[in-house]
Amino acid sequence: MTEIDERAEAATGQGAPASGLSLRMFLVLVVAPFLVAAAAIAVASLTRGGGGETAPSGTTFTFEIPAGTAERMARGEPVADIFPERMAASVGDTYVVVNLDDALHQLGPIVARAGETARITFFQAGTYIGACTVGDHDTVTIVVT
Amino acid sequence: MPRITRGTAPTRLWAGVVAVAAFVLAACGGDEAELRGMVRDEPLQVAGVTLPEIVDAASDPARTQPFTFRAPPGEVLVVFFGFTNCPDLCPTTLAEVRAATRRLDPGDAARVGVVMVTVDPDRDTPERLVQYVSSFSERAHAVRTEDPAALLAAEQAFLASSTVVRDEAGNVTDVAHTATAYVVDDQGRVIVEWPFGFGIDGMAHDLETVLRQVRRA
Numbered sequence: 451m452t453e454i455d456e457r458a459e460a461a462t463g464q465g466a467p468a469s470g471l472s473l474r475m476f477l478v479l480v481v482a483p484f485l486v487a488a489a490a491i492a493v494a495s496l497t498r499g500g501g502g503e504t505a506p507s508g509t510t511f512t513f514e515i516p517a518g519t520a521e522r523m524a525r526g527e528p529v530a531d532i533f534p535e536r537m538a539a540s541v542g543d544t545y546v547v548v549n550l551d552d553a554l555h556q557l558g559p560i561v562a563r564a565g566e567t568a569r570i571t572f573f574q575a576g577t578y579i580g581a582c583t584v585g586d587h588d589t590v591t592i593v594v595t
Numbered sequence: 596m597p598r599i600t601r602g603t604a605p606t607r608l609w610a611g612v613v614a615v616a617a618f619v620l621a622a623c624g625g626d627e628a629e630l631r632g633m634v635r636d637e638p639l640q641v642a643g644v645t646l647p648e649i650v651d652a653a654s655d656p657a658r659t660q661p662f663t664f665r666a667p668p669g670e671v672l673v674v675f676f677g678f679t680n681c682p683d684l685c686p687t688t689l690a691e692v693r694a695a696t697r698r699l700d701p702g703d704a705a706r707v708g709v710v711m712v713t714v715d716p717d718r719d720t721p722e723r724l725v726q727y728v729s730s731f732s733e734r735a736h737a738v739r740t741e742d743p744a745a746l747l748a749a750e751q752a753f754l755a756s757s758t759v760v761r762d763e764a765g766n767v768t769d770v771a772h773t774a775t776a777y778v779v780d781d782q783g784r785v786i787v788e789w790p791f792g793f794g795i796d797g798m799a800h801d802l803e804t805v806l807r808q809v810r811r812a
Contacts, residue, residue, distance in 0.1 A: 554754065559775070559790030560633060561754045570633040574794030 508542025508571070513557065515584055520553035523584075531585035533557045537592045544571040545592075555583045558590030630804055631797040632778070632787040641665075641674075642783020644752045646712065646745060649721045649737045656721035662710070662738050664752075665783035670706040671805050672736075672779040676755050676772055678715035679727040684774040684791055685711075689731040692776060695798035696732070703806050710736040712749060714757035714772045717741075753777055753785065778802070780809050 513532050522529050537558075539545070546569040549555050549562035558580035562568040572578070572594040582590040641664040648662035666672045673692050677685035689709070696704045709732035713719035716739050719727075728735040740746050750756055755773035762768050774791035778801060786808070787801050 561775075562635075563754070566635055566637065568633055568635045570790070571629070571631050573631045573797040573800075574792070576792040576794065578790055578792055580790065 508540055508544060510544040510546060511539075512546040512548060514548045515551050515555050515557075515562070517550045517552065519551045519555070519584055528586075529584060531587075533582060533584060533590055535582070535585075535587040535590060537590065539572050539592055539594045541572060541575055541594055543594070544569055556581045557584065558582065558592050630787045630801050632789045632793060632801050633775075634787055635785075639753060639777075639785035640783060641752045641777075641779060641785060644749045646738045646740050646749055649725050649739055652721040652725035652737070659739075662736060663783070664710070664749075664779055666708065666779055666781045666809070668781050669809055670708060670781060671786075671802065671809060672708045672710050673802075674710040674712065674753065674777040674779055675775075676712045676714050676750060676753070676757060677774070678713055678770050678772070679719050679723055680715065681770070681772075684772075688774060688776055688789075688791060689728070691793070691795050691798060693731045694795045695802055698795070698799040699802060699806070703803065705734070706806055706809075707802060708732070708734040708736060710738055712738040712746070714746065714750075715759055715767065715770050716746075717759075718767060778805055780805060 515532065516530065519529050545560060546567060547555075547557055547560045547562045548567045549564060552564045554561065554563050556562075559578045560568050560570055560580075572592070575594050578592040578594065580590055582588060644664045645661045647659035649656070650658045650660050664672065664674060675685070675688060675692075677688075679685070689711070692709060696707050696709075699707070709728065711724065711728040711731075713724050719739060721737070721739060724739055725735075725737040728737050740749075746757075750773070753773075753775075755775065757770065757772035759767055760769040760771070776789040776793075776798075777785045778787045778789070780786050786805050789798060789801070
């Protein structure tokens with residue numbers, strides 16, 4: 451028996467259960483139900499969460515706080531207003547704040563340490579308000595619809 | 596040659612079975628449903644923070660024990676800085692945390708502790724604070740210090756802040772505070788942060804996700 455013959459025999463004989471089921475029957479009776487169940491488990495696992503809901507897809511917006519921002523503000527110099535006082539977002543949108551400065555900054559609900567990247571996904575409609583340490587406005591309001 | 600064909604087709608089928616099984620294992624065991632609250636590249640580390648926890652407000656309000664901001668093994672803490680006279684932010688957030696916890700399996704819900712750190716200790720007496728936070732959780736921790744420096748240090752560890760404004764007579768006229776809730780794991784890491792208004796759905800989702808993580812660890 452050649453190596454190929456042995457592989458073929460293994461696939462058609464030893465790979466199946468010893469009860470005498472043919473490979474086709476084994477695939478139909480055992481493997482197919484396993485595949486269906488496995489797929490169901492996988493889908494359930496990937497979508498489980500609060501209330502069984504899936505996260506809505508959205509757009510990711512990135513806001514970079516330049517290095518030296520706090521220092522320029524302390525000197526009374528203007529800085530780029532990277533984050534408007536009032537923003538509109540959609541449910542599912544993600545805001546990423548990349549703080550390249552050497553000071554802690556807050557942009558509404560997001561607080562980022564020096565050199566840190568912080569992100570939040572807005573999963574629920576509502577109004578998010580918080581302080582703003584960048585630019586010429588003291589607060590940021592993000593309205594999520 | 597025909598036998599080669601017979602041999603390779605089942606081999607492909609088995610390869611498919613293995614691939615599907617691998618996918619299932621990855622989906623079931625691999626992380627990680629994405630957290631929906633605010634996350635950082637490097638989580639805040641708050642295990643080094645200790646404040647007094649009220650132990651027995653009913654019989655001995657002055658009695659406290661050190662409370663470390665690290666959940667017991669396999670559990671999580673939801674930490675909130677607030678005050679009991681708060682008209683909106685505190686009761687809303689704590690009620691949402693309670694609702695989110697009730698959506699969990701009972702076994703998971705029992706692994707969620709709720710910690711309220713008062714930012715207004717003069718008015719939040721031990722009895723009042725314990726009664727308040729206990730109304731939102733069966734696993735409540737009432738944390739209170741009269742040492743402003745200790746409170747400030749704790750707030751800074753969480754990147755939180757608070758201000759109590761008084762009139763000339765010393766009466767409190769306003770209390771401003773960070774309204775974020777922090778989920779702390781059993782390593783003392785803030786895994787996810789929920790800004791005010793984050794919502795019950797997102798909280799429940801994140802609690803499930805973090806509880807799966809701490810159970811595996």
